[in-house]
Amino acid sequence: MKSMLVIVRRAPLLDDRFGEALDIALVAAAFGQPVTLLFMEGGIDAVRCDHTGTACVVKHQGAGLDALIALYGIQRVVIYMQDLLQAGYPRSDLMAGVECLTKAEVAACLGGADVVVTV
């Protein structure tokens, strides 16, 4: 079973790219593939919580992103720390379970995946 890294670079409400990248990750996970989701650039907007700090802001097909990740069994959710800093979001805004990666760690993530997908 090949491991898959799906990179989400578009903000959720910008166009279809966010949802269509996420769909690949969810279907791959449903097929039992080990999936890592990497949010970069505008995509980091997707892993922020609302003002209460608990509920995920972004919904996809009617469900919160955090619920989908748990439901489909996506193994790992990571973001590129530099993009988080650039956007000015504090780490406390992130939904639970999201790892912040340095540039070197992102490179290792890319190198370690059998399949890298971006839409």
Add this chain to the structure above:
Amino acid sequence: MHYALLITGSPENSQAPYTALAFARALLARGHCLEGVFMYHDGVRLGAREKGEAQAVTALRESWTALHHRHGVSLDVCIGAASRRGVVDQAEAKRQGGSDWNLEPPFALTGLGQLITLYQQCDHVVTFAP
């Protein structure tokens, strides 16, 4: 080597499906196996026949069709991305209660599971994006 191609750019707005065709021909000429071509995002427009489309787009679709007939390469179109863009085949149009369709064989609507299967089966899946 076993290859598959993922096309995410439309023929009207990107070079992606044109470059993918040249790549596919080169692969087959060198004796590699092309397991399938999967169209996703705006790439689904490659399979759709539109009124008043540019001749280059029609010619491109015919070239892909010829590649299918000559080498048996499957031309899969993601059904979710297609329906979001008004791309339907006869069966899907009928299911939706419509009478018009714009996707015809050998282009075939399929699910994302087909793409995941290609990733599993092939040595390389090459993406052609805008």
